[in-house]
Amino acid sequence: MNSKAEPRIDWDALNEQATEWLSEYIRVDTVNPPGNETRAVEWLGSILDQESISYETYGATKDRLNLVARLHGDGSGGKALILLNHTDVVPFEREHWTVDPMAGEIRDGLIWGRGATDMKGMGIMELISFILHKRHQLPLKRDLVFMAVADEEAGSTYGAEYLADKHPELLDCEYVINEGGQGTVEVLGVERPTFNIGVSEKGPFWLTLRTTGAPGHGSVPTLDNAAVRLVSALERIATWDRPLIVTPEVMEYFQQLHDAGIVSDQPTESMLASLAEQHPRLHSLQTNSISLTTLNAGVKMNVIPAEATATLDCRLIPDYDPDLFMRELVEVINDESVEIIREFESSTPPSRLDTELYEVMTAAAKSHVEDALVVPSVSTGFTDSRVFRRKGITAYGFMPVLLGPMEVGRAHGNDECLSIENLRMGIQVLHETIRGICS
Numbered sequence: 001m002n003s004k005a006e007p008r009i010d011w012d013a014l015n016e017q018a019t020e021w022l023s024e025y026i027r028v029d030t031v032n033p034p035g036n037e038t039r040a041v042e043w044l045g046s047i048l049d050q051e052s053i054s055y056e057t058y059g060a061t062k063d064r065l066n067l068v069a070r071l072h073g074d075g076s077g078g079k080a081l082i083l084l085n086h087t088d089v090v091p092f093e094r095e096h097w098t099v100d101p102m103a104g105e106i107r108d109g110l111i112w113g114r115g116a117t118d119m120k121g122m123g124i125m126e127l128i129s130f131i132l133h134k135r136h137q138l139p140l141k142r143d144l145v146f147m148a149v150a151d152e153e154a155g156s157t158y159g160a161e162y163l164a165d166k167h168p169e170l171l172d173c174e175y176v177i178n179e180g181g182q183g184t185v186e187v188l189g190v191e192r193p194t195f196n197i198g199v200s201e202k203g204p205f206w207l208t209l210r211t212t213g214a215p216g217h218g219s220v221p222t223l224d225n226a227a228v229r230l231v232s233a234l235e236r237i238a239t240w241d242r243p244l245i246v247t248p249e250v251m252e253y254f255q256q257l258h259d260a261g262i263v264s265d266q267p268t269e270s271m272l273a274s275l276a277e278q279h280p281r282l283h284s285l286q287t288n289s290i291s292l293t294t295l296n297a298g299v300k301m302n303v304i305p306a307e308a309t310a311t312l313d314c315r316l317i318p319d320y321d322p323d324l325f326m327r328e329l330v331e332v333i334n335d336e337s338v339e340i341i342r343e344f345e346s347s348t349p350p351s352r353l354d355t356e357l358y359e360v361m362t363a364a365a366k367s368h369v370e371d372a373l374v375v376p377s378v379s380t381g382f383t384d385s386r387v388f389r390r391k392g393i394t395a396y397g398f399m400p401v402l403l404g405p406m407e408v409g410r411a412h413g414n415d416e417c418l419s420i421e422n423l424r425m426g427i428q429v430l431h432e433t434i435r436g437i438c439s
């Protein structure tokens with residue numbers, strides 16, 4: 001980055017502002033369901049108003065708006081960079097928290113509350129850098145877009161999917177930076193600051209299985225018991241021996257960890273297979289996984305049920321053809337009377353590693369943390385990046401912080417928090433990244 005042309009920025013003052021904003025943002029109740037993300041849009045909008053930045057809102061209902069603000073570049077650098085963040089958060093069980101999940105408490109160098117890491121914290125990092133561009137009139141060779149979307153935590157019907165459907169022109173861009181890759185102070189149990197760049201996600205493929213049969217008196221068993229047929233089908237699925245599939249991105253992740261001395265053995269398929277045996281997450285990364293998540297049948301002890309249902313949370317290897325998986329599943333179930341309902345699915349190709357933005361992110365992270373590793377990562381979960389990747393747009397998960405033991409793994413859990421230091425690092429690395437790709 002051409003730092004000479006950049007203005008002096010008071011990072012201390014900025015971090016104080018960011019800390020206050022994140023605390024305030026956490027207090028804006030956008031628990032989804034029901035969402036009410038318009039509250040977040042109003043809150044973000046009031047800050048943009050103060051900064052004299054115009055924005056538009058879009059939404060299917062007045063309670064669930066999305067916000068898009070754009071700073072125009074001269075276009076010489078190509079299409080826009082979108083800073084994507086979702087404004088909703090998942091519900092919480094207050095009794096299991098040691099702090100008020102909605103208070104945005106600041107204590108012990110940490111900002112506490114639902115959304116601190118997923119992902120209001122990153123929303124603030126994006127917002128700050130976006131605002132800096134306006135405040136300092138930083139030159140832009142491409143448009144810079146701040147996009148705050150609703151409903152990510154419940155399938156994005158009112159958020160990214162809504163925009164893709166009703167306002168596809170808003171998604172037109174070259175790059176997206178989103179959640180889905182974050183740093184930690186250790187990797188695979190070895191202490192080493194490691195930034196993950198999310199390049200790929202498994203594809204959700206959510207299914208309901210349904211069987212029906214003749215109901216009757218429990219004293220007279222029939223061969224047509226809906227529950228029994230469902231259980232038999234589930235038994236065949238549970239014992240279905242599926243091959244491990246190692247994608248190039250997963251292999252690259254382990255190769256880079258090997259090159260850095262984190263993993264001693266040269267990664268091979270058999271080495272990854274043995275890791276899969278020890279770590280459920282590493283197993284999931286290498287297979288079309290199936291979790292049985294709900295099971296329902298029957299109304300009374302002595303009544304044979306007329307219907308039984310089960311839901312399966314399947315996650316396909318990135319870019320795996322859902323129709324192919326469906327055919328395999330039907331063959332395994334081997335019972336045509338079992339109805340399979342496709343509830344939700346997404347299959348997207350990975351984003352490439354050989355882009356300018358990937359290089360810029362890597363350089364920005366390393367310039368802040370000298371001995372940092374920056375590795376490509378594949379997520380077992382999914383984010384709104386899918387909406388862009390399926391259009392062939394390069395989208396990366398990049399929350400450039402180094403989560404410590406207090407912060408890691410708290411997303412969707414209890415006592416979610418983000419350190420003030422991480423907020424500061426996130427803002428600076430993200431800003432340097434944006435300058436690198438936009439100036």
Ligand SMILES: [Zn+2]
Pocket residue numbers: 086118119152179
């Ligand atoms: Zn999230």
